[in-house]
Amino acid sequence: MEVGKLVSNSVLLVAVVVVIINIFFSGGLVRADFFSAISELENVLQMENEVAHDLRSYVKSEEARLQNLKKIADDFEKHSLEALVDPEKHLSNPINAYLLVKRFTKEWNELLEQQIKSTSLSEFLKSLSTKTSRFPTEDDLQGAAYALMRLQDTYALPSSKLVKGDLQGIQDSVHMTAQDCFMLGSIAYKGNDFYHTIIWMSEALRMSKDDPSIDNSTLLDYLAYSYYMQGNTKKALNLTKEWLLIDPNHIRAQNNLRFYEQLILEQESRARSRGEQQTHYDENSNPRPMDAYKLSSDFQNYEKLCRGEKTQALYNEHLLTCQYRRHHPFLYINPIKEEQVNWEPRMFLFHDVMTDGQIARIKKIGKPKLGRSVVYHKSNSQVTTPQDYRISKSGWLKDEDDRAVYKFSYMAGLLSNLTLDTVEDLQVLNYGIGGHYEPHYDFATSRELDTFEKAIGNRIATFICYLSDVQAGGATVFPGIGVSFWPRKAKCAFWYNLMRSGEGDMRTRHAACPVLSGIKWACNKWFHERGQEFIRPCTLSPLE
Numbered sequence: 137m138e139v140g141k142l143v144s145n146s147v148l149l150v151a152v153v154v155v156i157i158n159i160f161f162s163g164g165l166v167r168a169d170f171f172s173a174i175s176e177l178e179n180v181l182q183m184e185n186e187v188a189h190d191l192r193s194y195v196k197s198e199e200a201r202l203q204n205l206k207k208i209a210d211d212f213e214k215h216s217l218e219a220l221v222d223p224e225k226h227l228s229n230p231i232n233a234y235l236l237v238k239r240f241t242k243e244w245n246e247l248l249e250q251q252i253k254s255t256s257l258s259e260f261l262k263s264l265s266t267k268t269s270r271f272p273t274e275d276d277l278q279g280a281a282y283a284l285m286r287l288q289d290t291y292a293l294p295s296s297k298l299v300k301g302d303l304q305g306i307q308d309s310v311h312m313t314a315q316d317c318f319m320l321g322s323i324a325y326k327g328n329d330f331y332h333t334i335i336w337m338s339e340a341l342r343m344s345k346d347d348p349s350i351d352n353s354t355l356l357d358y359l360a361y362s363y364y365m366q367g368n369t370k371k372a373l374n375l376t377k378e379w380l381l382i383d384p385n386h387i388r389a390q391n392n393l394r395f396y397e398q399l400i401l402e403q404e405s406r407a408r409s410r411g412e413q414q415t416h417y418d419e420n421s422n423p424r425p426m427d428a429y430k431l432s433s434d435f436q437n438y439e440k441l442c443r444g445e446k447t448q449a450l451y452n453e454h455l456l457t458c459q460y461r462r463h464h465p466f467l468y469i470n471p472i473k474e475e476q477v478n479w480e481p482r483m484f485l486f487h488d489v490m491t492d493g494q495i496a497r498i499k500k501i502g503k504p505k506l507g508r509s510v511v512y513h514k515s516n517s518q519v520t521t522p523q524d525y526r527i528s529k530s531g532w533l534k535d536e537d538d539r540a541v542y543k544f545s546y547m548a549g550l551l552s553n554l555t556l557d558t559v560e561d562l563q564v565l566n567y568g569i570g571g572h573y574e575p576h577y578d579f580a581t582s583r584e585l586d587t588f589e590k591a592i593g594n595r596i597a598t599f600i601c602y603l604s605d606v607q608a609g610g611a612t613v614f615p616g617i618g619v620s621f622w623p624r625k626a627k628c629a630f631w632y633n634l635m636r637s638g639e640g641d642m643r644t645r646h647a648a649c650p651v652l653s654g655i656k657w658a659c660n661k662w663f664h665e666r667g668q669e670f671i672r673p674c675t676l677s678p679l680e
């Protein structure tokens with residue numbers, strides 16, 4: 137069972153496991169992935185810059201060397217041409233003869249040959265190889281490609297807009313080429329994702345007009361097969377015909393043609409025998425693959441909320457209010473703006489909770505601690521591998537680590553009214569390309585609590601703060617109740633995960649939407665049950 141459960145004591149365990157996983161997947165080489173946190177990709181940019189610098193200094197030294205060789209050539213040419221006017225006369229002078237012999241013995245061996253051969257290539261290659269080991273991998277490429285496709289699905293972005301760098305109206309100067317589209321299509325194809333193969337290969341075909349390097353028959357090959365796999369045999373046949381127009385002698389194309397023709401005949405005769413009416417045929421039919429999970433209202437609402445659509449009216453919305461929070465001396469001078477965003481379960485947003493300096497500090501000390509976020513499974517002793525449904529990196533900060541962390545914890549305690557006695561350390565999160573976390577609970581859903589949890593109880597409440605503005609996407613959404621929070625720097629959210637009875641509140645199932653544009657940093661403080669007994673006493677009703 138999936139449990140969105142991370143316990144501070146297990147940080148070490150997580151670190152060890154992450155290392156083991158890395159070793160396992162990279163054949164002994166410990167290598168961090170880049171795509172799962174944008175902050176890691178910054179290192180790649182840094183490295184790109186270093187490689188450029190290395191290349192430049194190599195080119196410079198080669199240019200100097202070639203300049204030198206040119207001088208030698210000039211010198212040889214000048215000397216020989218002068219002498220060749222009358223070689224006998226020139227060589228009749230014994231000094232000239234001596235100098236000529238010297239040039240091609242001593243001088244050549246000690247000077248000229250060295251200069252000709254002395255390239256700095258091997259040094260350059262050596263320095264380069266220390267960097268190539270830090271290059272992103274095929275896994276990163278795949279992760280980044282899947283991320284683009286996820287964004288496309290979640291935000292219903294047409295590929296024709298994506299290739300122009302248009303993300304929901306946020307226009308960037310970046311453009312994709314036909315080759316880029318082809319590459320995305322092939323990655324999808326390798327993952328047996330024929331839906332996206334068709335989208336991206338079609339885009340590549342459309343763009344191939346302006347790019348002669350694209351091989352149309354390969355494209356048609358991929359496209360026809362993918363349409364066939366998507367159940368659109370007629371389109372597969374049509375594309376195979378197109379392919380044969382370009383490549384009339386291709387054996388496989390000819391075989392496929394017969395196969396598709398046969399298949400269509402069979403399908404039609406079967407339909408006739410069942411007495412089915414000829415229904416409307418959509419030539420470009422390419423249905424998005426939907427499993428039971430994707431068809432569930434939970435997932436559908438998740439995607440809707442991510443796109444900023446409403447799923448349901450909020451209960452008692454007219455009673456939700458905003459106010460300044462002054463319930464503690466600490467807040468007298470600088471009250472915090474509180475906004476209630478849901479009636480039941482009660483949910484609050486707090487605005488401008490942290491200063492820019494505090495945020496910068498937490499990001500700075502959090503960055504070196506980031507490791508790929510994992511999801512805990514109770515069944516296989518608590519840990520599991522990184523999953524596609526959670527693309528982020530996280531790290532843990534203790535109050536003792538820095539004054540900014542301590543102050544943050546203090547504020548979380550003040551605004552929630554809860555005791556910090558059993559609170560977890562601060563989790564800092566940086567999301568990756570299209571980074572997201574599909575719907576989950578923050579509390580342990582398993583009946584079996586481990587010893588640590590028995591001591592401090594389940595996760596009673598969540599206090600999450602955003603540490604950056606995100607231009608598009610990246611909302612925190614609750615598909616069951618239609619609530620969404622949009623990330624904004626220094627904005628925090630608070631809710632109880634458990635009922636007063638200690639039962640998990642199923643309405644708190646939530647998700648982090650993929651980041652469409654921008655960089656999402658967040659931090660979490662999870663409160664536990666122990667110590668809150670008098671702050672939030674239980675009532676007589678198990679449903680409260």
Ligand SMILES: *[C@@H]1O[C@H](CO)[C@@H](O)[C@H](O)[C@H]1NC(C)=O
Pocket residue numbers: 341342344345346348350351352
């Ligand atoms: C590929 O097909 C497109 C039209 O779909 C065409 O404009 C382009 O010239 C073709 N490319 C080659 C290399 O034949």
Ligand SMILES: *[C@@H]1O[C@H](CO)[C@@H](O)[C@H](O)[C@H]1NC(C)=O
Pocket residue numbers: 374375377378419
């Ligand atoms: C494939 O379908 C298109 C659009 O319906 C049509 O214009 C084209 O002629 C067809 N190609 C072949 C080879 O049948």
Ligand SMILES: *[C@@H]1O[C@H](CO)[C@@H](O)[C@H](O)[C@H]1NC(C)=O
Pocket residue numbers: 463484551552553630
């Ligand atoms: C915290 O306590 C104050 C004062 O008692 C109360 O008004 C406020 O609603 C409480 N906040 C939360 C999140 O329960």
